[in-house]
Amino acid sequence: MFEQLFPNVRIDDIMTATNETMYMTLVSVAGTFVLGLLLGLLLYLSGPGGLWQNKILNWITASLVNVFRAIPFIILILLLFPFTDFLIGTIRGPSAALPALIIGGAPFYARLVEIALKEVDKGVVEAAKSMGAKYSTIIFKVLLPESMPALISGITVTAIALIGYTAVAGVIGAGGLGDYAYFYGFQRSDIDVVLFCTILIVLIVFIFQFIGDFASRKLDKR
Amino acid sequence: MISIKGLSKIFQTKDQEVRAVDDLSVSINKGEIFGVIGYSGAGKSTFIRLLNRLEDPTEGSIVIDDQDLASMSKNNLRIARQDIGMIFQHFNLLWSRTVYDNIAFPLEIAGVSKSERKKRVEELIELVGLSGRGNSYPSQLSGGQKQRVGIARALANNPKVLLCDEATSALDPETTDSILDLLVDINEKLGLTIVLITHEMHVIRKICHQVAVMEAGKIVEQGDVLDVFLHPQQPVTRKFVDQVMGDPEKENSLQLINETYKSGEILKLHFVGESTNQALISEVSRKFEIDVNILHGKITQTQKGAYGTMFVQFEGEQQEIQRAIQFIESTSVEVEVSPSV
Numbered sequence: 126m127f128e129q130l131f132p133n134v135r136i137d138d139i140m141t142a143t144n145e146t147m148y149m150t151l152v153s154v155a156g157t158f159v160l161g162l163l164l165g166l167l168l169y170l171s172g173p174g175g176l177w178q179n180k181i182l183n184w185i186t187a188s189l190v191n192v193f194r195a196i197p198f199i200i201l202i203l204l205l206f207p208f209t210d211f212l213i214g215t216i217r218g219p220s221a222a223l224p225a226l227i228i229g230g231a232p233f234y235a236r237l238v239e240i241a242l243k244e245v246d247k248g249v250v251e252a253a254k255s256m257g258a259k260y261s262t263i264i265f266k267v268l269l270p271e272s273m274p275a276l277i278s279g280i281t282v283t284a285i286a287l288i289g290y291t292a293v294a295g296v297i298g299a300g301g302l303g304d305y306a307y308f309y310g311f312q313r314s315d316i317d318v319v320l321f322c323t324i325l326i327v328l329i330v331f332i333f334q335f336i337g338d339f340a341s342r343k344l345d346k347r
Numbered sequence: 348m349i350s351i352k353g354l355s356k357i358f359q360t361k362d363q364e365v366r367a368v369d370d371l372s373v374s375i376n377k378g379e380i381f382g383v384i385g386y387s388g389a390g391k392s393t394f395i396r397l398l399n400r401l402e403d404p405t406e407g408s409i410v411i412d413d414q415d416l417a418s419m420s421k422n423n424l425r426i427a428r429q430d431i432g433m434i435f436q437h438f439n440l441l442w443s444r445t446v447y448d449n450i451a452f453p454l455e456i457a458g459v460s461k462s463e464r465k466k467r468v469e470e471l472i473e474l475v476g477l478s479g480r481g482n483s484y485p486s487q488l489s490g491g492q493k494q495r496v497g498i499a500r501a502l503a504n505n506p507k508v509l510l511c512d513e514a515t516s517a518l519d520p521e522t523t524d525s526i527l528d529l530l531v532d533i534n535e536k537l538g539l540t541i542v543l544i545t546h547e548m549h550v551i552r553k554i555c556h557q558v559a560v561m562e563a564g565k566i567v568e569q570g571d572v573l574d575v576f577l578h579p580q581q582p583v584t585r586k587f588v589d590q591v592m593g594d595p596e597k598e599n600s601l602q603l604i605n606e607t608y609k610s611g612e613i614l615k616l617h618f619v620g621e622s623t624n625q626a627l628i629s630e631v632s633r634k635f636e637i638d639v640n641i642l643h644g645k646i647t648q649t650q651k652g653a654y655g656t657m658f659v660q661f662e663g664e665q666q667e668i669q670r671a672i673q674f675i676e677s678t679s680v681e682v683e684v685s686p687s688v
Contacts (some may be wrong), residue, residue, distance in 0.1 A: 148363075157352065164668065232575075248435060248437055248439035249439050249441055251401060251439065251441070252433070252435060252439035252440075252500075253456075254401060254428075255399055255401060255428060255431070255433040255453075255510075256428065256429065256453040256456050256500075256504075257425040257426060257427070257428035257429040257453075257455045258425075259425065259456070259457055262455075262456055266455070267441065268453070270441070270443040270444070271441060271442065271443050273443065285680075344443075344482040346442055346443055346485075346486060347442050347486050
């Protein structure tokens with residue numbers, strides 16, 4: 126049955142490609158989460174009415190975020206080649222895709238983090254201030270926990286964008302399902318390979334969406 | 348306990364400056380429930396937020412327990428704030444934390460150890476009457492219960508002062524009363540100084556010892572709640588007093604009384620801080636050969652006793668009526684004979 130439907134799909138190659146995609150996605154989601162959270166906090170805290178209200182810092186962060194968000198991903202990878210080479214030691218393979226994935230994903234997530242933080246009730250921050258809380262306490266015990274469901278939905282959306290980015294990176298030699306679909310499917314006109322890779326990627330997206338929705342709902346006590 | 352001198356807060360907007368609080372001086376004694384009443388925009392909200400420097404004052408000094416908050420460094424201010432509890436109109440609880448963890452939050456901030464936190468939180472839950480609700484989330488509580496959590500949280504670090512920012516304005520009348528009772532209870536049990544702002548005279552009447560009336564950033568009238576109720580000087584104060592007492596002159600009822608009851612004598616009795624003369628009417632009708640007809644009136648209770656006015660008609664021998672009036676004049680109840688419209 127499987128052989129008839131997908132005659133050109135080789136299971137061990139598919140396994141390797143899937144592992145590479147999962148590896149790229151998971152590591153880049155983790156990296157994007159940390160970097161995006163930092164940038165998002167910086168945007169929020171330095172913004173108008175924020176705890177560290179600072180026009181210059183806010184302008185610099187916002188510009189950085191906007192510029193990197195504006196660069197098309199495929200061009201970002203090319204631009205980052207020297208940086209990637211310096212950091213990873215090669216410009217091919219799944220690891221070499223990580224810097225571009227994280228630098229491409231973090232600014233996007235940073236904006237979602239900023240929106241999530243803006244949704245936190247100002248009164249609660251004020252209450253914490255009235256109790257004599259330090260800024261670090263306000264950030265880690267008020268702002269982040271109170272915005273957690275939105276932060277989780279945000280990283281879910283970002284993760285799904287990142288899965289798409291890994292396929293793009295695949296086309297210029299990063300490995301993974303995109304790479305496999307392009308070189309072994311498209312280039313050889315084996316449409317069944319392209320189709321099978323698509324099914325797998327859609328499946329991965331669904332799994333991420335499901336986990337994200339579940340976690341976000343569990344954490345929301347409103 | 349609290350001494351405020353020359354306090355001003357000016358908000359700078361694009362084309363004008365707004366003096367939200369304008370050269371305000373006041374002192375509040377220890378253990379007192381001090382109410383500030385005013386319409387919205389009077390500056391009372393800014394005033395209470397200046398007391399723990401959620402707003403920075405433009406000028407003036409705020410001395411609480413011999414510490415000047417206005418000139419304090421950010422770090423010292425943080426420590427000082429742990430001695431000033433605050434509750435809010437919209438409760439401002441963390442929805443992500445349970446009742447227990449919400450109350451524990453200020454203790455975490457103050458660096459209290461975990462075992463002590465547990466002990467203290469349990470005490471507080473008991474104190475505000477929320478036993479058994481420790482593991483609930485705020486979203487599962489009613490408004491009144493949320494404010495109880497707010498009060499428990501504000502009391503966690505044994506503050507010297509409790510600030511109430513329109514604490515009952517989002518609650519229904521019945522819940523308001525139960526929260527007010529809780530505040531009086533805490534004031535008496537812990538000897539806590541309470542400063543509250545409100546736009547409801549009912550709140551002032553029910554629990555405050557001292558009241559200040561604010562208008563346009565200034566305190567226009569201040570004194571014992573009873574005195575202010577009895578002799579309101581400013582038009583704005585009179586309006587607030589009428590909020591609770593009703594205004595018989597305004598309702599045309601006095602005119603109606605004079606037209607309807609032609610015989611005998613119409614009297615206006617003023618009860619001020621009464622606790623001994625509450626049986627006055629029955630006493631008068633027992634002692635003197637007259638009939639007493641109650642026409643109109645409202646008596647209400649304040650922290651310092653009953654207060655209110657009552658219109659009565661005395662019928663009988665003119666001499667007997669005069670003796671009865673003399674008797675009432677000898678008590679602390681004020682009498683006005685044939686009150687004019």
